[in-house]
Amino acid sequence: MAQIAVVQRTFAVLEAVAASGSASAKEVAGRLEIPLPSVYRLLQELVVAGYLVHLREQGSFELGPKCFDLGLSFRQRVIAPQSIRHAADQVHRALGAAAYFAVYRGEDIVLTYLSDCEKHPRLRPLRFGFHEAAHATAFGKILLAGMEQEQREVYLRARGTPRLTPQTLVDSAGIEAHLDEVAARGIAWEHEEFLPGQTCAAVPVRNGTGMAVAAIAMSIRTPDAAHRHRQIETVLREHAGRCSRYLRMG
Amino acid sequence: MAQIAVVQRTFAVLEAVAASGSASAKEVAGRLEIPLPSVYRLLQELVVAGYLVHLREQGSFELGPKCFDLGLSFRQRVIAPQSIRHAADQVHRALGAAAYFAVYRGEDIVLTYLSDCEKHPRLRPLRFGFHEAAHATAFGKILLAGMEQEQREVYLRARGTPRLTPQTLVDSAGIEAHLDEVAARGIAWEHEEFLPGQTCAAVPVRNGTGMAVAAIAMSIRTPDAAHRHRQIETVLREHAGRCSRYLRMG
């Protein structure tokens, strides 16, 4: 699978620097067990390319501008488009709850928009970017439920299903059974499985072919969710429909 | 200067994808004039390394998780530390003006912290990250004034000195003369040279050896600056001193 040695080494060097924040050539050489001249060659290459900077006075290398640019490009590519953000903002307002938009992309689940405020804060651990605890969040579960079983197994095996609260579903049999139900209902509820005291719900957003490619979700304190399940489901579905329509139009 | 062909090609491919947001192998091959099999090899390598993802259903490649990670690492490394952010917040509060902290790093000027609020908004074009208009901002000028002349010339030649407002200094003789004055006074004022209606000021933050490695700055609407130059200078200097002390302690 892995092929071009130089390229792999180059990324290894880049990531070594990224991990340390700041590293000397010797440190990198030591950590990666690559002879010093080669490390210098690769470092130089990375500096010329703009992915590292050489802080001569300190004899160390750090991440360069291109790393920032890549991060920005990624963000701009992945962030939910205007109209979807708008839909999430409306869910936020209509329910008085933090709202989320997540997509399935490549092999990953990515949170591409969060709509919250001081009165209705998002779940603290959640932020823009990759999501690792799909088995314990409403939007994670709805997206898992939409995958082929094989794909789902690969996904869950790769990241595990750690217990985050006493309610977290951790055994694969239990998860599979639960996801069947989620798929059947077309909505995922999550009751304190991710964070104690918080209840979440998510519904799928489908593309033209009916595949669940994204999810719109909300989180609210558990007591505030009581007797509002109907309303929450209605609002989520309404805006999921709008998102679907938007996706279909491109 | 440039050496390892494969590595350069690899980054060329990565950046081609980043620039397009999404690109097929053929597009990349066309744009870079690299034979198709080689492009596939490099794309695959980038996918394995996590810098790209292969969206099979669309036959296209997009940026992957590692790009996001790099951006995060960069941010975490570069963002001003807690105590410096605190100093900038205090400047913000004491002056009722947006406050900024910028450092000179490698060959670049980087804005590493902004402290503003709705009542005292930052200059809109400014945001966290690399700064390109050093000749037209207060913190840019104070850092330029602290460089060796040669270094400064390289810097300005590389980025140019575009006219942003009627007040912008654009000719190198004028800039040099102005920077001499700035260096002598130890404070840079900027009167509507970057944005009409806005006045800024910046003072240097020095490391243990007395070199100007950073700047603390503020921006305010020009009318609000009248008769407050003394106060602004005093507040900035006070907190620049604190920042310097912090830098010396590490």
Add this chain to the structure above:
DNA sequence: TCGGTATTCTCGTGAGATGAGAACCGAGGC
């Protein structure tokens, strides 16, 4: 002036990157 460290240079060798071409695969169209 003198260690010690960081960085760059030199160069012969062979691993391994290269790209033309062909095979493979999957989705539509007929």
Add this chain to the structure above:
DNA sequence: GCCTCGGTTCTCATCTCACGAGAATACCGA
């Protein structure tokens, strides 16, 4: 079912060019 046609992967003979030991040089602090 069969055929077509992109997109993608594989094969392989060629020869470039990346490799790393070692030496040289630059740089810094004492």
